[in-house]
Amino acid sequence: MGIAVIGGGVAGITAALDLADSGYKVHLIEKNAELGGKMEELAECQMGLSPYIAKVENHPNINLMLSSELERLSGTAGDFKLSVSGNEVGVESxxxxxxxxxxxxxxSYGYGSPDVVVSLDFEGMLKAATVSETGELVRPSDGKRVKKLGFIKCVGSRCQENEICSTACCAYTAKEAWEVKERFPDIEIYIFYMDIRVFGKDEELVAELKDKYGVKYIRSRVPEVIPEEGALTVKFENLEKGTIEKLDLDMVVLAVGLLPSKTLSKLAEITGVKTDKYGYIETSLTSPLETSVPGILACGTATAPMKVRESVAQASGAALKAAGLSQRTEPIPGQEEHKYIEVGDELKTGVFICGCEGEIANSIDIPAVVERVSELKDVVYVNSETNTLQEAMDAIESGIVDQGLNRIVFAGQSPRECEDIVRDACAGAGLNPYLLEMVNLREQCAWVQGPKDATEAAVDMLKMAVERAKYLEEIPVERYPVIPKALVIGGGISGMNAALGIADAGYEVHLVDKGAELGGGLRESTELPGPGGEQAADVLKELVDKVTANERINVYTKVKEEKVVGRAGSFKAKIVAEGSAEDVEIEFGACVIATGARRDFVPEGYFGYGKEKNVTTVSEFVKMLAGKLDANTIALIQDVPGEGVTARYSSIEVVDSALKAKEKNPDANVFVLYQDIKTYGKWEVLYKDAREKGVIFLRYDKEKPPKYEDGIVSVYDVIFNDEIQIKPDLVVLSTPAMPAEANERLSEMFRIPLKNGFFMEKPERPKMVLTPVDTVNEGVFICGSAVYPAMIDECLAMSSAAASRACVLLAKDFLETPAMTSVVDEEICVGCGVCEAICPVEAIELTEEPVPVVTFGVTTVVGRTKKVAKVGEGCIGCGSCASYCPSSAMSLKYFRDKQVYAQLDYAV
Amino acid sequence: MGEETTKKEEEEFEPKIVGFTCNWCTYAAADLAGTSRKKYPPNSRIIRLMCSARLDPMFVLKALLNGADGVFFSGCHPGECHYIKGNYYARRRIAAIRTILKQLGLDNRFKSYWISASEGEKFANTMKGLTEEIKELGPSPLRGKIL
Incomplete structure (x- = not known):
């Protein structure tokens, strides 16, 4: 059977690809005629997502059902019957x-005036400005240039109609402001906000906006925007002066919140899944992906408002859980062993020009191009009949099989989108896939140049490609078996969840932890945040029991891992036990790093911590809440300075414990001193509850931090505009979270960069996070608080995602050695060692090799040896060594000197 | 140039420019310029390299010797390299290339940029500016002389 994925946005696409890539049949159901969802409306996101969309559209395991809606669902987990726009589909999950x-x-915000727009429409305006004649950002009402631009945050969220926080708006507003400032530096920007709820990289972006770009962040809930005589007057409260002020702006962007999809209530009705009081699919802190109906998983913004990063992590995680209920029925693409035809000396180049559904044919005179390309030497076949990628692939395959073509030049959409697909087509037809040269006729020609210029450019580009194709060579690709085992580093909640996910999918797991017991950071916790009152110990016990009972998981405690060698699919490492001379050698195909974060930062001396008995930290305070609380005045201080980062759970924990203290002891005075309360998403309700129950929140400026002297906390409250003094019985400090100690060692061993001590995901271009658990080292995945200190539900979703990505890899029987790597001509190499010194991944070694001597045609090896560079398995194909080698002994396959020179000869 | 008269060609010098870009940043930016239909002059021919580190000084010299009126290189912003530090290596090479080109009086025909994948706009504007600059410089002294 298979799995149905409902929704073709970024989450649906991610889930579908993870499943299809590991051999499951996927029915992807999207109500619109196109994939991409809301991401399609964002220029940059569209760019980043397009290769994924192309992959979905051409995936043999995905049955794409566009313009389709789910009408009925019956059956139970393992055997669902779906009726989708009249078609019957049977699936297991x-x-x-x-x-x-x-x-x-x-x-109320002046919406209705053409100059007040919502953020998604503003994205459209930015795109329109790009293609307009002047390139300027103009006001919709009169076409004049925008000089003063305002953003109002929290529109339609954190309000009566929608009391929760929409999570994503703070970051997307910062991004929009940044884009405006980069493109139109003269525009003044004012951002009205209540709290800035950003973490990590986004925090840096906001700081940069304030300091470098001069964006004014004004803390005030704007009561109204009055459109009048060509200006928009914004009224706001100046907190510093305590006065109501007016500001005239040219344009206002309303950073609107996220609500559950309009289709969700109907979907919930059809599927029977429970929704919460906000209309989101109900999930829980400890099972963030499971709905109330077994066999139905949920992910992305259908469960809570969230950013792309969290959405795709949930999507991968949900895919893993769905796969667990289903049977693999389909072959995994790219696993068949190819027998490539012998390519003789005779060049037979075939040129394929795809019309891309008119996109290319509209600007380029294809017949003229065909005529001129046909005249080129070695071009034996030109095809310009195809209009879609699929048609082009069929044409290429028959060209190779029927016409015996041995060089393929494909001109169409950008290789960033379709190179892999075209390569597969060549390989499928028996041609070594590196005898293919791509021409970017759509993005870099048809779409950017006038008709006449485009045709000329197209001819040039094709000539360059045809010439380069002559010098392409077959790159032998070796297959090596994937070791169907995983290594999971870290036995906390994330590590255990990842290990269980991988083990449940049928693979053996080595789970290692430096501690004596499983459980990680959560072992220090007691009651979890939120009204549920769940105990960390119960959550942990369940996981630990499952892990210990699972036969496929080998647990190693009090150990560390060393000497990792190999590449994705085939790694080796040593597991070294503390104080033991015996090492265990293990082999694995994928690795998940889940080292968590440390909470043991000691704010020594701060507020007299360590000396004064009544000064404590939040984690200690949470434990105190379990017992009798005899404190009548409690001051919780958020954002205590120190090394480390502000955890995503930091505010939640402060507000939750303040609320619990107040509930426990209603007469107590509970104060929270803060800079920004970051209770994102549904956690906002805690904040609201706490205020309603009488917890007093006092905001201070970073420049005027609270002081503690003689048992008195004094804080300059920016709302009262005066100093407030509190004499607390108990001071509770919320301290930063720190990276695990092992991170640095692991970072070096696995060659994964760190940021502030935490692991960085694979950088993506454009800057967006579609693969939040993948790293630059293929086959090594990261999750949980090892990436950024996060809440339990996020750690669980993310570790399921890491397990899912690992399983996609482990599902393969074979992997191919990377083709674009460096090779040494040993005869020329003089062993100078330049390459060894500059290789960014230390993949090159100098070795001592015997020098062969040829006498009268007979090769003999005498005693003499010389130093020769050897390219090892780690080569990532950047080409540094090839361009630095002083004797040209080193070359990068597919980008050899002669191949680039060939292009150059026809470029001018 | 089919229908265009030789006279017009003389009037308006259309420079030939060769550009080397890395696959992950500037090549993607050029794609984004396309997706947003940002028009720019047709004078540049782009050669895709996986990483800016692959930029061999010989490529630049060869392009100029072939008669290119301008050559440019563009990669990821420093610190953002897909291959960890390839663009830092490229930066060093560029400095070296400049010294050589200075000796030959060609250094003003070689430009380098950092354009990230989200900067489609910047790519298109760079192409405009570069074409103008090279137009002002006039044809390369090597044009038609070698090869």
Missing amino acids: VVLAPGYDIPEVAK
């Missing part, structure tokens, strides 16, 4: 990813 919609905006 279902992933719901219907996404979000934006709220209807009330007229």
Whole structure:
């Protein structure tokens, strides 16, 4: 059978690809005629997502059902029957990813005036500005250049109609402001906000906006925007002066919140999944992906408002859980062993020009191009009949099989989108896939140049490609077996969850932890945040029991891992026990790093911590809450300075414990001193509850931090505009979280860069996070607080995602050695060692090799040896060594000197 | 140039420019310029390299010797390299290339940029500016002389 994924946005696409890539049949159901969801409306995201969309559209294991809606669902987990726009589909499990919609905006913010727009429309305006004649950002009402631009945050969220926080708006507003400032530096920007709820990289972006770009962040809930005589007057409260002020702006962007997709209520009705009081699919802190109906998983903005990073992590995680209920029925693409035809000396180049559904044919005179390309030497076949990628692939395959073509030049959409697909087509037809040269006729020609210029450019580009194709060579690709085992480093909640996920998928797991017992950081916790009152110990016990009972998981405690060698699919490492001379050697195909974060930062001396008995930290305070609390005045201080980062759970924990203290002891005075309360998403309700129950929140400026002297906390409250003094019985400090100690060692061993001590995901271009658990080292995945200190639900979703990505890899029987790597001509190499010194991944070694001597045609090896560079398995194909080698002994396959020179000869 | 008269060609010098870009940043930026239909002059021919580290000084010299009026290179912003530190290596090479080109009086025909994948706009504007600059410089002294 298979798995149904409902929703073709970024979450649905991610889930579908993870499943299809590991051999499951996927029915991807999207109500619109196109894939991409809301991401398609964002220029940059569209760019980043397009290769994934192309992959979905051409995936043999995905049955794409566009313009289709789920009408009925019956059956139970393992045997669901779906009726989708009249078609019957049988599946074993279902992933719901219907996404979000934006709220209807009330007229109050001047909405209705053409110059007041919501953020998604503003993205459209930025795109329109790009293609407009002047390239300027202009006001919709009169076409004049925008000089003063305002953003109002929290529109349609953190309000009566929608009391929760929409999580994503703070970051997307910062990104939009940044884009405006980069493109139109003269535009003044004002951002009205309540709290800035950003973490990590986004925090840095906001700081940069304030300091470098001069963006004014104004803390005030704007009561109204008055459109009048060509200006928009924004009224706001100046907190510093305590006065109501007016500001005239040219344009206002309303950073609207995220609501559950409009289709969600109907979807919930059809599938029977429970929704929460906000209309989101109900999930829980300890099972963030499971719905109330077994066999139906949920992910992305259908479960809570969130950013792309969290959405795709949930999507991968949900895919893993859905796969666990399903049977693999399909072959995994790219696993068949190819027998490539012998390519003789005779060049037979075939040129394939795809019309891309008119996109290319509209600007380029294809017949003229064909005529001129046909005249080129060695071009034996030109095809310009195809209009879609699929048609082009069929044409290429028959060209290779029927016409015996041995060089393929494909001109169409960008290779960033389709190079892999075209390579597969060549390989499928028996031609070594590196005898293919791509021409970017759509993005870099048809779309950017006038008709006449485009045709000329197209001819040039094709000539360059045909010439380069002559010098392409077959790159032998070796297959090596994938070791169907995983190594999971870290036995905390993330590590255990990842290990269980991988083990349940049928693979053996080595789970290692430096501690004596499993459980990690959560062992220090007691009651989890939120009204559920779940105990960390119960959550842990369940996981530990499952892990210990699982036969496929080998647990090693009090150990560390050393000497990792190999590449994705085939790693080796040593597990060294503390104080033991015996090492265990293990082999594995994938690795998940889940080292967590440390909470043992000691704010020594701060507020007299360590000396004064009544000064404690939040984690200690949470434990105190379990017992009798005899404190009548409690001051919780958020954002205590120190090394480390502000955890995503930091505010939640402060507000939750303040609320619990107040509930426990209603007469107590509970104060929270803060800079920003970051209770994102549904956690906002805790903040609201706490205020309603009488917890007093006092905001201080970074420049005027609270002081503690003689038992008195004094803080300059920016809302009262005066100093407030509190004499607390108990001071509770919320301290930063720190990276695990092992991170640095692991970072070096696995060659994964760190940021502030935490692991960095694979950088993506454009800058977006579609693969939040993948790293630059293929086959090594990261999750949980090892990436950024996060809440339990996020750690669980992310570790399931890491397990899912690991399983995609482990599902393969074979992997191919990377083709684009460096090779040494040993005869020329003089062993100078330049390459060894500059290789960014230390993949090159100098070895001592015997020098062969040829006498009268007979090769003999005499005693003499010389130093020769050897390219090892780690080569990532950057080409540094090839361009630095002083004797040209080193070359990068597919980018050899002669291949680039060939292009150059026809470039001018 | 089919229908265009030789006279017009003389009037308006259309430079030939060769550009080397890395696959992950600037090549993607050029794609983004396309996706957003940002028009720019047709004078540049782009050669895709996986990483800026592959930029061999010989490529630049060869392009100029072939008669290119301008050559440019563009990669990821420093610190953002897909291959960890390839663009830092490229930066060193560029400095070296400049010294050589200075000796030959060609250094003003070689430009380098950092354009990230999200900067489609910047790519298109760079192409415009570069074409103008090279137009002002006039044809390369090597044009038609060698090869």
